[in-house]
Amino acid sequence: MMAARLSFSNITALAPMVRVGTLPMRLLALDYGADVVYCEELIDIKMAQCQRVVNEVLETVDFVAPDDRVMFRTCERERDRVVFQMGTADPERALTVAQLVEKDVAAIDVNMGCPKEYSTKGGMGAALLSDPDKIEAILKKLVTGVGIPVTCKIRILPSVEDTVSLVRRIEKTGVAAIAVHGRFKEERPRHPVHCDYIQAVSQAVSIPVIANGGSLDLVKKNGDIEEFRKATGASSVMLARAAMWNASVFNSQGPVPVERVMEEYLKYAIRYDNNAFNTKYCLCQMLRDKVESPLGKQVQAAQTNAEISNAYGLQEFYQQIQEQQQVRRDALQNGSQPDKPVMDGDVITMAVKFERREYPPQITPKMFLLEWSRKEKLEQPFYETVQRAQDRAFQSTVMVAEKKYRSSLWEKSKKFAEQAAAIVCLRVLGIPEGRIGEEDSGLVCKRKRERKVNGSAEEEIINLRYLFITIVSGHYNPSCFPYRIEGILFRPKKQKQR
Numbered sequence: 001m002m003a004a005r006l007s008f009s010n011i012t013a014l015a016p017m018v019r020v021g022t023l024p025m026r027l028l029a030l031d032y033g034a035d036v037v038y039c040e041e042l043i044d045i046k047m048a049q050c051q052r053v054v055n056e057v058l059e060t061v062d063f064v065a066p067d068d069r070v071m072f073r074t075c076e077r078e079r080d081r082v083v084f085q086m087g088t089a090d091p092e093r094a095l096t097v098a099q100l101v102e103k104d105v106a107a108i109d110v111n112m113g114c115p116k117e118y119s120t121k122g123g124m125g126a127a128l129l130s131d132p133d134k135i136e137a138i139l140k141k142l143v144t145g146v147g148i149p150v151t152c153k154i155r156i157l158p159s160v161e162d163t164v165s166l167v168r169r170i171e172k173t174g175v176a177a178i179a180v181h182g183r184f185k186e187e188r189p190r191h192p193v194h195c196d197y198i199q200a201v202s203q204a205v206s207i208p209v210i211a212n213g214g215s216l217d218l219v220k221k222n223g224d225i226e227e228f229r230k231a232t233g234a235s236s237v238m239l240a241r242a243a244m245w246n247a248s249v250f251n252s253q254g255p256v257p258v259e260r261v262m263e264e265y266l267k268y269a270i271r272y273d274n275n276a277f278n279t280k281y282c283l284c285q286m287l288r289d290k291v292e293s294p295l296g297k298q299v300q301a302a303q304t305n306a307e308i309s310n311a312y313g314l315q316e317f318y319q320q321i322q323e324q325q326q327v328r329r330d331a332l333q334n335g336s337q338p339d340k341p342v343m344d345g346d347v348i349t350m351a352v353k354f355e356r357r358e359y360p361p362q363i364t365p366k367m368f369l370l371e372w373s374r375k376e377k378l379e380q381p382f383y384e385t386v387q388r389a390q391d392r393a394f395q396s397t398v399m400v401a402e403k404k405y406r407s408s409l410w411e412k413s414k415k416f417a418e419q420a421a422a423i424v425c426l427r428v429l430g431i432p433e434g435r436i437g438e439e440d441s442g443l444v445c446k447r448k449r450e451r452k453v454n455g456s457a458e459e460e461i462i463n464l465r466y467l468f469i470t471i472v473s474g475h476y477n478p479s480c481f482p483y484r485i486e487g488i489l490f491r492p493k494k495q496k497q498r
Protein backbone atom coordinates (compact mmCIF):
# COMPACT_ATOMS: atom_id res chain seq x y z
CA MET A 1 0.00 0.00 0.00
CA MET A 2 1.23 3.48 -0.85
CA ALA A 3 1.99 5.59 2.24
CA ALA A 4 0.08 8.84 2.59
CA ARG A 5 2.02 11.92 1.49
CA LEU A 6 3.68 13.53 4.48
CA SER A 7 1.87 16.68 5.59
CA PHE A 8 3.74 19.63 7.05
CA SER A 9 0.62 21.40 8.37
CA ASN A 10 0.29 21.75 12.10
CA ILE A 11 3.20 19.48 12.93
CA THR A 12 6.09 19.54 15.39
CA ALA A 13 9.42 18.50 13.92
CA LEU A 14 12.86 17.49 15.07
CA ALA A 15 15.16 19.92 13.24
CA PRO A 16 18.08 18.75 11.11
CA MET A 17 21.22 18.63 13.25
CA VAL A 18 24.64 17.45 12.11
CA ARG A 19 25.84 14.56 14.31
CA VAL A 20 22.66 14.71 16.42
CA GLY A 21 19.96 13.79 13.91
CA THR A 22 21.01 10.16 13.36
CA LEU A 23 18.62 7.22 13.69
CA PRO A 24 18.59 6.82 17.52
CA MET A 25 17.72 10.48 18.11
CA ARG A 26 15.08 10.47 15.39
CA LEU A 27 13.38 7.38 16.85
CA LEU A 28 13.54 8.87 20.33
CA ALA A 29 11.91 12.10 19.10
CA LEU A 30 9.15 10.06 17.43
CA ASP A 31 8.60 8.12 20.67
CA TYR A 32 8.10 11.35 22.55
CA GLY A 33 5.63 12.74 20.03
CA ALA A 34 7.47 14.54 17.21
CA ASP A 35 5.41 14.26 14.02
CA VAL A 36 8.29 14.63 11.61
CA VAL A 37 12.02 14.03 12.04
CA TYR A 38 14.76 15.52 9.86
CA CYS A 39 18.08 13.72 9.46
CA GLU A 40 21.37 15.54 9.80
CA GLU A 41 22.47 17.41 6.68
CA LEU A 42 24.18 15.01 4.28
CA ILE A 43 26.30 16.37 1.46
CA ASP A 44 25.19 15.41 -2.05
CA ILE A 45 28.67 14.48 -3.33
CA LYS A 46 29.19 11.98 -0.53
CA MET A 47 25.69 10.54 -0.77
CA ALA A 48 25.92 10.12 -4.54
CA GLN A 49 28.74 7.62 -4.01
CA CYS A 50 26.74 5.51 -1.58
CA GLN A 51 25.28 2.09 -2.15
CA ARG A 52 21.83 1.27 -0.77
CA VAL A 53 22.16 -1.85 1.36
CA VAL A 54 19.41 -3.72 3.18
CA ASN A 55 20.96 -4.61 6.54
CA GLU A 56 19.20 -7.81 7.46
CA VAL A 57 20.85 -8.09 10.87
CA LEU A 58 19.77 -4.65 12.08
CA GLU A 59 16.64 -4.53 9.92
CA THR A 60 17.66 -1.19 8.51
CA VAL A 61 18.37 0.31 5.13
CA ASP A 62 21.90 1.70 5.01
CA PHE A 63 23.49 4.05 2.53
CA VAL A 64 27.10 3.00 2.59
CA ALA A 65 30.08 5.03 1.30
CA PRO A 66 32.91 3.40 -0.69
CA ASP A 67 35.02 3.37 2.51
CA ASP A 68 32.24 1.31 4.19
CA ARG A 69 31.06 4.18 6.37
CA VAL A 70 27.30 4.25 6.87
CA MET A 71 26.32 7.76 5.81
CA PHE A 72 22.60 7.35 6.39
CA ARG A 73 20.78 4.59 8.26
CA THR A 74 17.01 4.38 8.39
CA CYS A 75 14.35 1.83 9.27
CA GLU A 76 10.72 0.99 8.63
CA ARG A 77 9.50 2.68 11.81
CA GLU A 78 10.40 6.15 10.55
CA ARG A 79 9.83 5.67 6.84
CA ASP A 80 6.68 7.80 6.70
CA ARG A 81 8.11 10.52 8.98
CA VAL A 82 11.75 11.03 8.14
CA VAL A 83 12.87 13.95 6.00
CA PHE A 84 16.19 13.54 4.26
CA GLN A 85 18.08 16.85 4.40
CA MET A 86 20.83 17.39 1.89
CA GLY A 87 23.48 20.00 1.32
CA THR A 88 23.72 20.76 -2.36
CA ALA A 89 24.55 23.47 -4.86
CA ASP A 90 23.91 21.38 -7.95
CA PRO A 91 20.45 20.50 -9.31
CA GLU A 92 21.56 17.33 -11.16
CA ARG A 93 23.47 15.93 -8.22
CA ALA A 94 20.63 16.84 -5.86
CA LEU A 95 18.24 14.84 -8.02
CA THR A 96 20.59 11.85 -8.18
CA VAL A 97 20.73 11.72 -4.39
CA ALA A 98 17.01 12.34 -3.96
CA GLN A 99 16.22 9.46 -6.31
CA LEU A 100 18.67 7.22 -4.47
CA VAL A 101 16.84 7.67 -1.15
CA GLU A 102 13.29 8.50 -2.16
CA LYS A 103 11.85 5.02 -1.58
CA ASP A 104 13.15 4.98 2.00
CA VAL A 105 12.19 8.45 3.23
CA ALA A 106 9.05 10.58 3.45
CA ALA A 107 10.39 13.86 2.02
CA ILE A 108 13.51 15.61 0.76
CA ASP A 109 14.76 18.90 2.23
CA VAL A 110 17.45 21.23 0.98
CA ASN A 111 19.54 23.07 3.54
CA MET A 112 19.70 26.77 2.68
CA GLY A 113 20.56 28.08 6.11
CA CYS A 114 23.85 26.61 7.27
CA PRO A 115 26.35 29.46 7.70
CA LYS A 116 29.32 27.14 8.43
CA GLU A 117 32.25 27.36 6.07
CA TYR A 118 32.18 23.67 5.09
CA SER A 119 28.74 24.33 3.64
CA THR A 120 29.02 27.82 2.21
CA LYS A 121 32.39 27.35 0.53
CA GLY A 122 30.85 24.89 -1.89
CA GLY A 123 27.98 27.28 -2.60
CA MET A 124 25.70 25.23 -0.34
CA GLY A 125 23.73 26.13 2.80
CA ALA A 126 23.32 29.84 3.47
CA ALA A 127 25.37 30.66 0.34
CA LEU A 128 22.31 29.70 -1.68
CA LEU A 129 20.34 32.56 -0.11
CA SER A 130 22.21 35.03 -2.32
CA ASP A 131 21.61 32.92 -5.45
CA PRO A 132 17.83 32.63 -5.90
CA ASP A 133 18.23 31.36 -9.48
CA LYS A 134 20.18 28.40 -8.15
CA ILE A 135 17.57 27.84 -5.42
CA GLU A 136 14.87 27.79 -8.06
CA ALA A 137 16.79 25.42 -10.32
CA ILE A 138 17.49 22.93 -7.50
CA LEU A 139 13.97 22.94 -6.11
CA LYS A 140 12.26 22.69 -9.49
CA LYS A 141 14.49 19.81 -10.47
CA LEU A 142 13.65 17.97 -7.26
CA VAL A 143 9.93 18.71 -7.30
CA THR A 144 9.57 17.36 -10.83
CA GLY A 145 12.04 14.51 -10.37
CA VAL A 146 10.81 12.73 -7.24
CA GLY A 147 7.45 11.44 -6.11
CA ILE A 148 7.70 12.59 -2.49
CA PRO A 149 7.36 16.12 -1.04
CA VAL A 150 10.28 18.51 -1.32
CA THR A 151 10.92 21.24 1.25
CA CYS A 152 13.69 23.68 2.10
CA LYS A 153 15.04 25.34 5.20
CA ILE A 154 16.20 28.94 5.03
CA ARG A 155 17.48 31.69 7.27
CA ILE A 156 15.99 35.18 7.04
CA LEU A 157 17.45 37.91 4.77
CA PRO A 158 18.44 41.39 6.03
CA SER A 159 15.00 42.90 5.29
CA VAL A 160 11.47 41.57 5.65
CA GLU A 161 10.75 42.56 2.03
CA ASP A 162 13.69 40.55 0.67
CA THR A 163 12.78 37.56 2.82
CA VAL A 164 9.15 37.64 1.68
CA SER A 165 10.12 38.02 -1.95
CA LEU A 166 12.48 35.03 -1.71
CA VAL A 167 9.91 32.75 -0.08
CA ARG A 168 7.31 33.74 -2.68
CA ARG A 169 9.74 32.65 -5.37
CA ILE A 170 10.45 29.43 -3.48
CA GLU A 171 6.73 28.71 -3.12
CA LYS A 172 6.33 28.89 -6.91
CA THR A 173 8.75 25.97 -7.38
CA GLY A 174 6.11 23.64 -5.95
CA VAL A 175 7.73 22.83 -2.60
CA ALA A 176 5.43 21.33 0.03
CA ALA A 177 6.61 23.53 2.92
CA ILE A 178 9.33 25.92 3.97
CA ALA A 179 11.16 25.95 7.29
CA VAL A 180 12.32 29.38 8.43
CA HIS A 181 15.08 29.73 10.98
CA GLY A 182 14.37 33.26 12.23
CA ARG A 183 17.99 34.46 12.33
CA PHE A 184 20.21 36.30 9.86
CA LYS A 185 23.04 34.25 8.49
CA GLU A 186 25.60 36.27 10.50
CA GLU A 187 23.70 35.71 13.76
CA ARG A 188 24.74 33.09 16.27
CA PRO A 189 22.42 30.67 18.10
CA ARG A 190 22.52 32.87 21.23
CA HIS A 191 20.89 35.82 19.43
CA PRO A 192 17.14 36.26 19.90
CA VAL A 193 14.96 34.83 17.15
CA HIS A 194 13.07 37.28 14.88
CA CYS A 195 9.49 36.08 15.22
CA ASP A 196 8.24 39.09 13.22
CA TYR A 197 10.12 37.91 10.10
CA ILE A 198 8.66 34.41 10.39
CA GLN A 199 5.22 35.97 10.83
CA ALA A 200 5.62 38.05 7.67
CA VAL A 201 6.62 34.93 5.74
CA SER A 202 3.70 32.94 7.15
CA GLN A 203 1.30 35.64 5.93
CA ALA A 204 2.92 35.88 2.50
CA VAL A 205 2.68 32.25 1.36
CA SER A 206 -0.02 29.62 1.35
CA ILE A 207 2.20 26.56 1.88
CA PRO A 208 2.91 25.54 5.51
CA VAL A 209 5.67 27.56 7.18
CA ILE A 210 7.66 25.75 9.88
CA ALA A 211 8.95 28.18 12.49
CA ASN A 212 12.43 27.49 13.85
CA GLY A 213 14.88 29.20 16.17
CA GLY A 214 12.97 29.30 19.43
CA SER A 215 14.91 26.77 21.49
CA LEU A 216 17.07 29.05 23.58
CA ASP A 217 14.65 31.49 25.12
CA LEU A 218 11.12 30.70 23.87
CA VAL A 219 10.68 26.92 23.92
CA LYS A 220 11.73 25.28 27.16
CA LYS A 221 8.84 22.89 27.63
CA ASN A 222 6.15 21.23 25.54
CA GLY A 223 3.51 23.91 26.22
CA ASP A 224 5.85 26.59 24.80
CA ILE A 225 5.71 25.00 21.34
CA GLU A 226 2.17 26.25 20.81
CA GLU A 227 3.15 29.73 22.11
CA PHE A 228 6.01 29.87 19.61
CA ARG A 229 3.69 28.78 16.81
CA LYS A 230 1.25 31.54 17.72
CA ALA A 231 3.99 34.17 18.07
CA THR A 232 5.21 33.42 14.55
CA GLY A 233 1.80 32.79 12.96
CA ALA A 234 3.37 29.68 11.45
CA SER A 235 1.62 26.41 10.67
CA SER A 236 4.24 24.28 12.37
CA VAL A 237 7.24 24.34 14.68
CA MET A 238 10.69 22.78 14.36
CA LEU A 239 12.98 22.30 17.35
CA ALA A 240 16.72 21.74 17.35
CA ARG A 241 18.56 22.43 20.61
CA ALA A 242 15.58 22.01 22.94
CA ALA A 243 15.17 18.49 21.51
CA MET A 244 18.89 17.77 21.55
CA TRP A 245 19.06 18.63 25.27
CA ASN A 246 15.97 16.64 26.16
CA ALA A 247 13.89 14.99 23.43
CA SER A 248 10.94 14.71 25.81
CA VAL A 249 10.19 18.35 24.95
CA PHE A 250 7.94 16.73 22.30
CA ASN A 251 6.02 14.90 25.02
CA SER A 252 2.61 16.46 25.60
CA GLN A 253 2.40 14.52 28.91
CA GLY A 254 5.23 16.62 30.30
CA PRO A 255 9.00 16.38 30.59
CA VAL A 256 10.87 13.17 31.33
CA PRO A 257 14.05 13.37 33.48
CA VAL A 258 17.08 13.60 31.23
CA GLU A 259 18.66 10.53 32.89
CA ARG A 260 15.81 8.41 31.53
CA VAL A 261 15.95 10.13 28.16
CA MET A 262 19.68 9.34 27.91
CA GLU A 263 18.99 5.70 28.74
CA GLU A 264 16.28 5.44 26.06
CA TYR A 265 18.61 7.12 23.58
CA LEU A 266 21.44 4.71 24.41
CA LYS A 267 19.16 1.70 23.98
CA TYR A 268 18.38 2.83 20.43
CA ALA A 269 22.07 3.50 19.82
CA ILE A 270 22.90 -0.08 20.89
CA ARG A 271 19.97 -1.61 19.02
CA TYR A 272 20.98 0.15 15.79
CA ASP A 273 24.74 -0.18 16.24
CA ASN A 274 25.18 3.58 16.17
CA ASN A 275 28.69 4.92 15.71
CA ALA A 276 30.15 5.14 19.26
CA PHE A 277 31.58 8.64 18.78
CA ASN A 278 28.23 9.83 17.58
CA THR A 279 26.54 8.21 20.59
CA LYS A 280 29.05 9.90 22.91
CA TYR A 281 28.56 13.28 21.26
CA CYS A 282 24.78 13.15 21.69
CA LEU A 283 24.97 11.98 25.31
CA CYS A 284 27.41 14.81 26.10
CA GLN A 285 24.92 17.32 24.63
CA MET A 286 22.24 15.89 26.93
CA LEU A 287 24.55 15.95 29.95
CA ARG A 288 25.13 19.70 29.33
CA ASP A 289 26.61 21.19 32.52
CA LYS A 290 26.96 17.68 33.99
CA VAL A 291 29.47 16.71 31.34
CA GLU A 292 32.26 16.97 33.94
CA SER A 293 30.35 14.84 36.48
CA PRO A 294 31.64 11.28 37.20
CA LEU A 295 29.11 9.91 34.68
CA GLY A 296 30.12 12.56 32.14
CA LYS A 297 33.79 11.66 32.54
CA GLN A 298 33.03 7.97 32.06
CA VAL A 299 31.10 8.74 28.89
CA GLN A 300 33.90 10.93 27.59
CA ALA A 301 36.48 8.23 28.27
CA ALA A 302 34.46 5.49 26.56
CA GLN A 303 35.58 4.34 23.11
CA THR A 304 32.84 1.85 22.26
CA ASN A 305 29.09 1.47 22.71
CA ALA A 306 29.87 -1.38 25.15
CA GLU A 307 31.89 0.99 27.36
CA ILE A 308 29.19 3.66 27.18
CA SER A 309 26.64 0.99 28.18
CA ASN A 310 28.72 0.18 31.24
CA ALA A 311 28.64 3.83 32.28
CA TYR A 312 24.83 3.72 32.27
CA GLY A 313 24.52 0.24 33.84
CA LEU A 314 23.14 -1.15 30.58
CA GLN A 315 25.69 -3.93 30.09
CA GLU A 316 23.03 -6.64 30.27
CA PHE A 317 20.88 -4.92 27.67
CA TYR A 318 23.96 -4.48 25.48
CA GLN A 319 24.82 -8.17 25.83
CA GLN A 320 21.27 -9.27 25.00
CA ILE A 321 21.20 -7.20 21.83
CA GLN A 322 24.61 -8.52 20.77
CA GLU A 323 23.41 -12.11 21.22
CA GLN A 324 20.20 -11.48 19.26
CA GLN A 325 22.17 -9.93 16.43
CA GLN A 326 24.64 -12.81 16.42
CA VAL A 327 21.80 -15.31 16.05
CA ARG A 328 20.52 -13.39 13.04
CA ARG A 329 24.02 -13.08 11.58
CA ASP A 330 24.61 -16.83 11.95
CA ALA A 331 21.30 -17.68 10.34
CA LEU A 332 22.16 -15.46 7.40
CA GLN A 333 25.73 -16.68 7.09
CA ASN A 334 25.35 -20.43 7.45
CA GLY A 335 22.84 -20.37 4.65
CA SER A 336 20.23 -22.26 6.61
CA GLN A 337 17.60 -20.05 5.02
CA PRO A 338 19.22 -18.79 1.82
CA ASP A 339 15.89 -18.00 0.20
CA LYS A 340 14.30 -16.40 3.23
CA PRO A 341 12.19 -13.48 2.09
CA VAL A 342 12.86 -10.18 3.85
CA MET A 343 10.35 -7.32 4.05
CA ASP A 344 11.67 -4.05 2.70
CA GLY A 345 8.84 -1.67 3.51
CA ASP A 346 5.80 -3.22 1.84
CA VAL A 347 7.91 -5.18 -0.64
CA ILE A 348 8.88 -8.84 -0.21
CA THR A 349 12.53 -9.15 -1.20
CA MET A 350 15.06 -11.92 -1.74
CA ALA A 351 18.61 -11.75 -2.94
CA VAL A 352 18.29 -13.46 -6.32
CA LYS A 353 19.88 -12.90 -9.71
CA PHE A 354 18.50 -13.96 -13.09
CA GLU A 355 21.04 -16.27 -14.76
CA ARG A 356 20.01 -16.81 -18.40
CA ARG A 357 21.93 -20.07 -18.69
CA GLU A 358 19.81 -21.64 -15.95
CA TYR A 359 16.69 -21.52 -18.17
CA PRO A 360 15.90 -23.30 -21.45
CA PRO A 361 15.82 -21.10 -24.56
CA GLN A 362 12.48 -19.29 -24.94
CA ILE A 363 11.59 -19.95 -21.30
CA THR A 364 11.68 -17.26 -18.63
CA PRO A 365 10.35 -16.81 -15.09
CA LYS A 366 8.24 -13.91 -16.36
CA MET A 367 6.41 -16.28 -18.72
CA PHE A 368 5.75 -18.67 -15.86
CA LEU A 369 4.45 -15.90 -13.67
CA LEU A 370 2.20 -14.56 -16.41
CA GLU A 371 0.73 -17.98 -17.15
CA TRP A 372 0.20 -18.68 -13.49
CA SER A 373 -1.53 -15.32 -12.96
CA ARG A 374 -3.86 -16.03 -15.87
CA LYS A 375 -4.66 -19.46 -14.51
CA GLU A 376 -5.43 -17.97 -11.13
CA LYS A 377 -7.54 -15.28 -12.84
CA LEU A 378 -5.38 -12.55 -11.40
CA GLU A 379 -4.51 -9.27 -13.04
CA GLN A 380 -1.44 -9.41 -15.24
CA PRO A 381 1.78 -8.95 -13.20
CA PHE A 382 2.77 -5.28 -13.18
CA TYR A 383 6.47 -4.40 -13.30
CA GLU A 384 7.98 -1.11 -12.17
CA THR A 385 11.69 -0.61 -12.76
CA VAL A 386 14.12 2.00 -11.46
CA GLN A 387 17.65 2.74 -12.55
CA ARG A 388 20.22 4.08 -10.14
CA ALA A 389 22.54 6.83 -11.19
CA GLN A 390 25.92 5.68 -9.92
CA ASP A 391 26.24 2.49 -12.01
CA ARG A 392 23.08 2.64 -14.14
CA ALA A 393 21.95 -0.72 -12.70
CA PHE A 394 18.26 -1.69 -12.66
CA GLN A 395 15.92 -2.98 -10.00
CA SER A 396 12.38 -4.06 -10.70
CA THR A 397 9.35 -4.58 -8.48
CA VAL A 398 6.50 -6.78 -9.61
CA MET A 399 2.99 -6.44 -8.26
CA VAL A 400 0.93 -9.66 -8.19
CA ALA A 401 -2.37 -10.01 -6.33
CA GLU A 402 -1.74 -6.64 -4.63
CA LYS A 403 1.59 -7.82 -3.21
CA LYS A 404 4.97 -6.51 -4.29
CA TYR A 405 8.09 -8.60 -4.90
CA ARG A 406 11.62 -7.49 -5.68
CA SER A 407 15.15 -8.83 -5.77
CA SER A 408 17.46 -6.90 -3.47
CA LEU A 409 20.24 -7.38 -6.05
CA TRP A 410 20.56 -4.94 -8.94
CA GLU A 411 20.76 -6.16 -12.54
CA LYS A 412 22.59 -4.89 -15.58
CA SER A 413 19.46 -4.58 -17.72
CA LYS A 414 15.79 -3.78 -17.25
CA LYS A 415 14.83 -7.17 -18.72
CA PHE A 416 16.99 -9.05 -16.24
CA ALA A 417 15.70 -6.93 -13.34
CA GLU A 418 12.13 -7.89 -14.27
CA GLN A 419 13.08 -11.56 -14.50
CA ALA A 420 14.70 -11.37 -11.04
CA ALA A 421 11.54 -9.80 -9.59
CA ALA A 422 9.45 -12.55 -11.20
CA ILE A 423 11.73 -15.22 -9.65
CA VAL A 424 11.25 -13.71 -6.19
CA CYS A 425 7.48 -13.77 -6.63
CA LEU A 426 7.46 -17.36 -7.94
CA ARG A 427 9.75 -18.60 -5.17
CA VAL A 428 7.74 -16.91 -2.44
CA LEU A 429 4.52 -18.39 -3.83
CA GLY A 430 6.13 -21.81 -4.36
CA ILE A 431 5.47 -21.91 -8.11
CA PRO A 432 7.91 -23.40 -10.66
CA GLU A 433 9.94 -20.77 -12.44
CA GLY A 434 11.12 -22.75 -15.44
CA ARG A 435 14.71 -23.41 -14.41
CA ILE A 436 16.51 -26.36 -15.97
CA GLY A 437 16.43 -29.29 -13.57
CA GLU A 438 13.99 -27.62 -11.23
CA GLU A 439 11.62 -30.00 -9.51
CA ASP A 440 7.94 -29.29 -9.83
CA SER A 441 6.56 -27.62 -6.81
CA GLY A 442 4.22 -29.60 -4.62
CA LEU A 443 2.16 -26.47 -4.18
CA VAL A 444 1.41 -26.24 -7.88
CA CYS A 445 0.48 -29.91 -8.07
CA LYS A 446 -1.84 -29.47 -5.11
CA ARG A 447 -3.47 -26.43 -6.68
CA LYS A 448 -4.05 -28.33 -9.88
CA ARG A 449 -5.59 -31.32 -8.15
CA GLU A 450 -7.95 -29.01 -6.36
CA ARG A 451 -9.26 -27.61 -9.64
CA LYS A 452 -12.68 -28.66 -10.93
CA VAL A 453 -12.84 -30.97 -13.95
CA ASN A 454 -14.94 -28.57 -16.05
CA GLY A 455 -13.18 -25.30 -16.79
CA SER A 456 -14.06 -22.52 -19.19
CA ALA A 457 -12.70 -22.49 -22.74
CA GLU A 458 -10.38 -19.65 -21.78
CA GLU A 459 -9.10 -21.70 -18.87
CA GLU A 460 -8.46 -24.62 -21.20
CA ILE A 461 -6.33 -22.44 -23.46
CA ILE A 462 -4.39 -21.10 -20.52
CA ASN A 463 -3.88 -24.58 -19.17
CA LEU A 464 -2.77 -25.80 -22.55
CA ARG A 465 -0.23 -22.99 -22.75
CA TYR A 466 0.97 -23.74 -19.23
CA LEU A 467 1.19 -27.42 -20.10
CA PHE A 468 3.17 -26.57 -23.23
CA ILE A 469 5.63 -24.43 -21.27
CA THR A 470 6.14 -27.07 -18.61
CA ILE A 471 6.74 -29.77 -21.25
CA VAL A 472 9.14 -27.58 -23.26
CA SER A 473 11.02 -26.54 -20.14
CA GLY A 474 11.24 -30.07 -18.80
CA HIS A 475 8.89 -29.37 -15.89
CA TYR A 476 6.01 -31.52 -17.02
CA ASN A 477 4.78 -33.71 -14.23
CA PRO A 478 1.78 -35.94 -15.10
CA SER A 479 0.52 -35.89 -11.53
CA CYS A 480 -0.09 -32.16 -11.91
CA PHE A 481 -2.29 -32.47 -14.97
CA PRO A 482 -4.53 -35.54 -14.71
CA TYR A 483 -7.82 -33.67 -15.12
CA ARG A 484 -6.67 -30.95 -17.45
CA ILE A 485 -5.10 -33.30 -19.97
CA GLU A 486 -8.27 -35.32 -20.02
CA GLY A 487 -10.34 -32.13 -20.40
CA ILE A 488 -8.19 -30.71 -23.17
CA LEU A 489 -7.65 -33.84 -25.18
CA PHE A 490 -10.99 -35.53 -24.91
CA ARG A 491 -13.56 -32.80 -24.60
CA PRO A 492 -14.11 -32.28 -28.38
CA LYS A 493 -14.67 -36.01 -28.86
CA LYS A 494 -17.21 -36.13 -26.03
CA GLN A 495 -19.07 -33.16 -27.49
CA LYS A 496 -19.32 -34.90 -30.89
CA GLN A 497 -20.77 -38.02 -29.32
CA ARG A 498 -23.62 -36.04 -27.73
Ligand SMILES: Cc1cc2nc3c(=O)[nH]c(=O)nc-3n(C[C@H](O)[C@H](O)[C@H](O)COP(=O)(O)O)c2cc1C
Pocket residue numbers: 015016017018019020039040041085111112113114153181189212213214215216238239240241242
Ligand atom coordinates in the same frame (compact mmCIF):
# COMPACT_ATOMS: atom_id res chain seq x y z
C1 LIG B 1 24.28 20.58 16.75
C2 LIG B 1 23.53 21.30 15.67
C3 LIG B 1 23.65 20.87 14.38
C4 LIG B 1 22.92 21.51 13.36
N1 LIG B 1 22.96 21.00 12.09
C5 LIG B 1 22.10 21.48 11.14
C6 LIG B 1 21.93 20.81 9.90
O1 LIG B 1 22.51 19.76 9.64
N2 LIG B 1 21.08 21.36 8.99
C7 LIG B 1 20.37 22.51 9.26
O2 LIG B 1 19.60 22.95 8.40
N3 LIG B 1 20.52 23.14 10.43
C8 LIG B 1 21.33 22.64 11.38
N4 LIG B 1 21.39 23.23 12.62
C9 LIG B 1 20.54 24.38 12.90
C10 LIG B 1 19.20 23.93 13.51
O3 LIG B 1 18.49 23.09 12.66
C11 LIG B 1 18.33 25.12 13.89
O4 LIG B 1 18.06 25.87 12.72
C12 LIG B 1 18.97 26.06 14.91
O5 LIG B 1 19.61 25.35 15.93
C13 LIG B 1 17.90 26.94 15.53
O6 LIG B 1 16.88 26.18 16.12
P1 LIG B 1 16.75 26.01 17.71
O7 LIG B 1 16.60 27.37 18.27
O8 LIG B 1 15.55 25.16 17.91
O9 LIG B 1 18.01 25.37 18.18
C14 LIG B 1 22.13 22.65 13.66
C15 LIG B 1 22.06 23.09 14.97
C16 LIG B 1 22.73 22.43 15.98
C17 LIG B 1 22.60 22.91 17.37
